[in-house]
Amino acid sequence: MKRQPLRLAILEAIRILEAAGVESPRTDAELIAAHVLGVERGRLPLVPLVDPPVIDAIGKLVTERAKRVPLQYLTGWAALGPITVEVGPGVFIPRPETELLLEWGLALLRGRTNPIVVDLCTGSGALALAVAHAMPDAVVYAVDSDPHALAWARHNADVRAEAGDTPIRLYSGDVGDDTIFAELDGLVDLVLCNPPYVPPGGELPPEVLDYDPPQAVFAADGGLAVIRQAVATAARLLKPGGGLAIEHDDTHGSVVPALVTARKVLTAVEDHPDLTGRPRFVTARRL
Known part of the structure; x- marks a missing residue:
């Protein structure tokens, strides 16, 4: 399976989330990608290419987010100051x-x-x-x-x-x-x-x-x-x-x-x- 550019997947996610009226489409798209990859958001530029299953997993979460399911429900956590807590x-x-x-x-x-x-x-x-x-x-x-x-x-x-x-x-x-x-x-x-x-x-x-x-x-x-x-x-x-x-x-x-x-x-x-x-x-x- 040919690896694909993560950047293009994130751009497509942003487009979908913008069309759905999500308030912060870029942030949400990048956090979804980071969640799927298991990396911090700031490290996404260090992951230029990903396998097709990663693209599929990002796409599934983006589809749910476009339905206005809270991002935190999809990732399972929310941050407050220096900590994160699990939510659902x-x-x-x-x-x-x-x-x-x-x-x-x-x-x-x-x-x-x-x-x-x-x-x-x-x-x-x-x-x-x-x-x-x-x-x-x-x-x-x-x-x-x-x-x-x-x-x-x-x-x-x-x-x-x-x-x-x-x-x-x-x-x-x-x-x-x-x-x-x-x-x-x-x-x-x-x-x-x-x-x-x-x-x-x-x-x-x-x-x-x-x-x-x-x-x-x-x-x-x-x-x-x-x-x-x-x-x-x-x-x-x-x-x-x-x-x-x-x-x-x-x-x-x-x-x-x-x-x-x-x-x-x-x-x-x-x-x-x-x-x-x-x-x-x-x-x-x-x-």
């Missing part, structure tokens, strides 16, 4: 935008020894596990109410622990439960939260609407129901000088900071843009 049906796929929230939290923890961190609405466990990876002496708690998400989080936690990261403490619970983590009241250095926050009926791409679990995407009260609960829980858990970072919809750029400000024990409230410049997460400190 039943769990929310971490987004690059959340890395900025993670960076803010890690900056807050710098210089603290044995900090206590709580990740509300943990989903795949990505945020909690990224903190545990970056801060080996941190004691990291994570909670979610969805059993399917928790199964993914437990799997990812086991994988990260086997890789040598500090294990996280994973719980089943509702962020609206005012007794959750009651033993940590006033002791927590950092609360992170990427809750469901899209207003019901909001327009979303097929990758989100057809694949992400609805309960991890949409929230009542114009997308604010879980955010309200998370802010209340964070205000209870945080120690003086502790920090809160919570993600929100890009239509919430003024309302969520106002919700946080209404908690008199929270100060230094600031809203932050995502990678595209849209309002995306709010931060605060506990008095």
Whole structure:
């Protein structure tokens, strides 16, 4: 069988994905090729020729991606900061935008020894596990109410622990439960939260609407129901000088900071843009 240029296969993949309306056709085409070849994306130029079965395998994944199946479902993983986690049906796929929230939290923890961190609405466990990876002496708690998400989080936690990261403490619970983590009241250095926050009926791409679990995407009260609960829980858990970072919809750029400000024990409230410049997460400190 005659070997074929990988570059031509990637160009064809880009063409197909562009026609399908995929947002980042070149990136996705190259990541699919890298996944099939088992190499990092940056090393693709070092693989000029490939065997026909490789071309076929790339083509099959590109066909699925053109149907708007999430890229992460096809590769089986998603990245958040310095780590990757496994994802698939039943769990929310971490987004690059959340890395900025993670960076803010890690900056807050710098210089603290044995900090206590709580990740509300943990989903795949990505945020909690990224903190545990970056801060080996941190004691990291994570909670979610969805059993399917928790199964993914437990799997990812086991994988990260086997890789040598500090294990996280994973719980089943509702962020609206005012007794959750009651033993940590006033002791927590950092609360992170990427809750469901899209207003019901909001327009979303097929990758989100057809694949992400609805309960991890949409929230009542114009997308604010879980955010309200998370802010209340964070205000209870945080120690003086502790920090809160919570993600929100890009239509919430003024309302969520106002919700946080209404908690008199929270100060230094600031809203932050995502990678595209849209309002995306709010931060605060506990008095």
